[in-house]
Amino acid sequence: MRERIGSSKFGQWVSEHSFLRFVVTRFLLIIPTLFILVSVVFFIMRLTGDPITATMGGKLPQTQIDKLIHDAGYDRPIFVQYFEYLGQLFSGDLGKSVKLNMPVTELILTYGTATVELAVLALIVAFAVGIPLGKLAAKYRDKWQDVTVRLFSIFCYAMPVFFLGLLLKLIFTVQLGLLPSSGRVSSNLQSQLSNVDFPTGFYVIDSLQTGDPEVIGDVFAHAILPAVALGLLTAATFIRLIRTNLISTLSTDYIFAARTRGVSEKRILNKHAFKPALIPIITVMGMQIALMLAGAVLTETTFEWKGLGYQLSELLKARDFMAVQGIVIFIAIVVSVANFIVDVLAAYIDPRVRYGK
Amino acid sequence: MSRLGNLPIIKHIRQSVGLQCFMLITGLAIVVLFVLTAIFAPLIAPYGFSQIKDASGVSFGAQKEPSAEHIWGTTVGGLDVFSRVIWGAQTALISILVAVIASSILGILLGLVSGYFGGKVDRVLVVIADAIYSFPSLLLAILLAIMINSTGGNAFAGILAAGISITVVFVPQYFRVIRSEVLRIKSEAFVESAKAIHAPITRILFKHVLRNSTRTLPIVITMNAAEAILTLAALGFLGMGIEPSSASEWGYDLNRAVSDVTSNILWTSIFPGAAIVLVVIGVTLLGEGLNDLSDPRLRIRRKPKAFDGTLPDDGEVKHD
Numbered sequence: 154m155r156e157r158i159g160s161s162k163f164g165q166w167v168s169e170h171s172f173l174r175f176v177v178t179r180f181l182l183i184i185p186t187l188f189i190l191v192s193v194v195f196f197i198m199r200l201t202g203d204p205i206t207a208t209m210g211g212k213l214p215q216t217q218i219d220k221l222i223h224d225a226g227y228d229r230p231i232f233v234q235y236f237e238y239l240g241q242l243f244s245g246d247l248g249k250s251v252k253l254n255m256p257v258t259e260l261i262l263t264y265g266t267a268t269v270e271l272a273v274l275a276l277i278v279a280f281a282v283g284i285p286l287g288k289l290a291a292k293y294r295d296k297w298q299d300v301t302v303r304l305f306s307i308f309c310y311a312m313p314v315f316f317l318g319l320l321l322k323l324i325f326t327v328q329l330g331l332l333p334s335s336g337r338v339s340s341n342l343q344s345q346l347s348n349v350d351f352p353t354g355f356y357v358i359d360s361l362q363t364g365d366p367e368v369i370g371d372v373f374a375h376a377i378l379p380a381v382a383l384g385l386l387t388a389a390t391f392i393r394l395i396r397t398n399l400i401s402t403l404s405t406d407y408i409f410a411a412r413t414r415g416v417s418e419k420r421i422l423n424k425h426a427f428k429p430a431l432i433p434i435i436t437v438m439g440m441q442i443a444l445m446l447a448g449a450v451l452t453e454t455t456f457e458w459k460g461l462g463y464q465l466s467e468l469l470k471a472r473d474f475m476a477v478q479g480i481v482i483f484i485a486i487v488v489s490v491a492n493f494i495v496d497v498l499a500a501y502i503d504p505r506v507r508y509g510k
Numbered sequence: 511m512s513r514l515g516n517l518p519i520i521k522h523i524r525q526s527v528g529l530q531c532f533m534l535i536t537g538l539a540i541v542v543l544f545v546l547t548a549i550f551a552p553l554i555a556p557y558g559f560s561q562i563k564d565a566s567g568v569s570f571g572a573q574k575e576p577s578a579e580h581i582w583g584t585t586v587g588g589l590d591v592f593s594r595v596i597w598g599a600q601t602a603l604i605s606i607l608v609a610v611i612a613s614s615i616l617g618i619l620l621g622l623v624s625g626y627f628g629g630k631v632d633r634v635l636v637v638i639a640d641a642i643y644s645f646p647s648l649l650l651a652i653l654l655a656i657m658i659n660s661t662g663g664n665a666f667a668g669i670l671a672a673g674i675s676i677t678v679v680f681v682p683q684y685f686r687v688i689r690s691e692v693l694r695i696k697s698e699a700f701v702e703s704a705k706a707i708h709a710p711i712t713r714i715l716f717k718h719v720l721r722n723s724t725r726t727l728p729i730v731i732t733m734n735a736a737e738a739i740l741t742l743a744a745l746g747f748l749g750m751g752i753e754p755s756s757a758s759e760w761g762y763d764l765n766r767a768v769s770d771v772t773s774n775i776l777w778t779s780i781f782p783g784a785a786i787v788l789v790v791i792g793v794t795l796l797g798e799g800l801n802d803l804s805d806p807r808l809r810i811r812r813k814p815k816a817f818d819g820t821l822p823d824d825g826e827v828k829h830d
Contacts, residue, residue: 182637189641197653307798311790313740315747316764316783319771327774334772439644447646451744455768466748474656481649492644 175500183489190485195238198478199231247483250476252468257479260464266354267337267460271383271452272445274357274376278384279441283391290392291399292422302392309389314448318382318455325378333375335457342368383452387441391434398430436499439492446484534799540792547596548603557590559597559758576777583777585766587754595781597758601669602739602789608673609680609738610731616677617684622720624685625692636689639682647679651741654678655750672751672759676738687730691723698722732797736790743786760786 205221213221222228226237241248247257255263290302326334333339337356349362360372402408403426411425412418450462457463461480468476547554576583582591624632642650654675695701696719704714745751746761754762760782767779 185637186641186644189638190645193642193650194653197650197657303798307791307794308787311736311787311794313743313747313761313764313783313786315744316779316786319764319768319779319783323771323774323776323779327772443644443646447648447744450648451747454748469652469656469748469750477656478653481653484649485645488644488646 172500176497179493179496179500183493186489186492187486190489191239191242191482192235194478194481194485195235196231198474199227199234242482247479248475250468250473250479252471252473252476253464257476257483260476261461261480261483263354264459264461264464267356267458268446268449268453268462270355270357271376271379271449271458271460272442274380275383275387275445275448275452278380279387279391282385282388284395286388287392287395288399288422288427290396291403294400299396302396306389306392309385309392312385313451314382314386315451315455317385318378318452321378321382322455332378333371334378337372337375337458338368339371339375342371379452379456379458382455383445383448386448387445390437390441394433394437395430398433399426402426402430432499432503435495435502439488439495442491442495443488446487530799533795537792537795537797537799540788541796544599544789544792545603548599551596551600555590555593555596557593559594560589560755582781585763585778587766589754591763591777591781594758594763595760595785598760598763598782598785599789601752601757601759602742604669605673605676605742606735606738608670609676610734612673612677613680613734614684614727614731617681618688618720620681621685621688622692622715622723625689626696626715626719632689635685639685642679643682643686647676647737648741648744650679651675651745652748652750655745669752669757672742672745673738675745676741679741680734680737683730683734684727687726688720688723691725692719695719695722729797729801732793732800736793736797739786739790739793 205218205225205227219228226234245258247261249256250260253260286302286305290299293299322334325332338360345363345365345368347359349359351362353359356372357376360369363369399422403421408421408426411421416425446462449460450465452458453460453462454466465477465480468474468480580590580592582595584590585594620635624635652675655672658674701714701718704718709718742751742759743761743764746759746763747765749762749765751762752759763782764779764786767775767782770778
């Protein structure tokens with residue numbers, strides 16, 4: 154394969170640039186991945202039943218249901234429907250929400266920003282908690298600090314985000330009365346946010362635009378609990394990864410060499426050993442983004458954070474399954490692209506990845 | 511590690527050998543407790559999981575504080591919290607068993623065949639497994655739950671549906687683990703020699719290859735079981751899980767408890783939530799312990815004897 158590409162001039166150029174070749178091959182891999190996910194979602198939804206029976210089953214007489222099924226074309230051969238569906242997707246049509254009476258693409262544009270904002274804030278929490286604790290555990294390996302941190306990370310992992318969310322609400326809202334229990338901003342300040350010059354939908358950015366400390370404070374107060382609830386789940390993974398990687402890096406020869414040169418332990422931990430220990434974090438980021446999107450559904454539902462995840466659970470309640478399917482497909486696209494970016498970053502940083510497989 | 515630092519550390523290492531023991535033993539104890547609770551739920555729980563009236567036909571009443579009759583209080587729907595939590599263990603155990611057994615059998619078989627024979631089927635299966643693996647498992651489970659639930663069914667079908675929803679998501683994990691092990695093992699001499707004497711292919715696959723590929727399986731199974739409980743609870747929390755009348759499920763109970771929290775009612779959420787956390791912690795501790803022991807970099811070895819301050823003859827100080 155390599156020789157064949159290498160025979161043309163362009164091929165020669167590409168084969169000399171292993172990184173570029175990696176990017177191109179990895180990009181092309183998105184297509185089968187997406188195709189598989191779309192097919193899996195489609196066949197799960199269709200082979201086990203049709204959306205109309207799932208939504209209306211028991212609510213309408215069977216004859217009416219049959220008519221609806223026929224009108225929507227769900228009684229045609231499954232492969233005809235499948236290719237029709239693929240065609241729709243290809244033209245950017247993710248279906249329509251019956252409950253909200255808008256196309257899924259519009260729904261995603263309206264509510265997606267809230268989810269992205271929550272995910273970014275949660276990621277900040279995850280790094281802020283995960284990195285120092287992971288370092289601490291590796292530094293004091295097998296001592297009480299390490300034991301405490303490890304048990305904490307197991308605890309974070311074992312705690313369902315919605316239960317953690319409920320506990321945080323119970324403590325900080327009901328008992329202490331410090332933070333608001335739900336929503337993204339107090340209703341009386343909502344209008345100020347939409348009146349800024351460049352409304353982005355990201356309330357943190359919009360609130361900074363208003364320059365009003367009351368609005369900024371209110372937006373951040375609303376964001377703290379959801380971000381912590383979602384962030385701690387990811388933090389648990391970061392702690393474990395950083396700890397394990399730091400420990401194995403700390404026992405390598407070059408660290409030993411640094412020690413013999415008299416480099417301080419602090420510098421060894423923070424510079425020499427820490428940087429290579431970060432690479433595995435990047436490689437799991439794709440996985441973490443996927444987990445976070447699933448976590449966002451639960452967190453948003455717990456805190457009534459009106460993002461895509463909250464809408465998804467509302468649509469589930471309303472049995473609007475075509476819209477659910479559209480959102481799930483969209484998330485599949487996000488995850489595939491995120492994984493692509495993560496893999497490219499990893500290959501850029503660590504040349505070994507390019508030659509793997 | 512300096513010479514001076516060596517002495518007190520030994521004490522810590524002793525403790526941490528203890529820690530790994532502690533993790534394993536605690537994990538095991540929690541899991542055993544969980545399984546026993548699930549099996550003996552009918553004997554332990556004072557009331558049925560959907561019972562809202564006592565024997566004389568008097569309603570329990572909604573959101574009653576913990577008392578002698580209802581040691582953990584009652585829910586907004588007038589159910590006994592303690593009984594719901596106990597019965598919930600049964601639901602969780604069945605779902606875990608269904609999910610773990612089904613996904614491991616399917617995943618192991620696929621991984622074994624795919625890894626051993628390779629070729630186009632292998633390549634296609636790998637891409638499919640990777641695609642599903644990268645996808646948020648909860649969302650896939652939601653889709654499956656929608657469709658399986660819409661076909662209706664009895665109590666057991668509900669639990670089965672939750673189990674199957676989780677199964678599909680986990681198949682790729684077993685597939686990946688077993689496949690990579692098989693790739694490593696199939697070129698070993700003992701497999702070559704089995705081939706040379708024309709051993710039947712099923713014998714080679716199951717006796718020679720599979721038996722030697724199960725090294726990491728216990729860890730995957732514990733991880734899997736933990737995720738199964740969390741997924742089941744998440745499905746229940748989103749209202750896509752098991753109907754409350756057909757079985758007791760912790761995630762559903764938490765869903766109903768959301769509004770209780772804002773009116774400062776603790777007991778309806780704390781107990782089912784704590785049950786989830788406890789079981790997941792138990793299973794995870796067990797898995798962590800196994801993981802540490804199987805990974806030589808993380809395994810803690812007990813020092814043979816205390817360092818007495820003198821260097822060995824070769825002048826080498828042992829580093830951990």
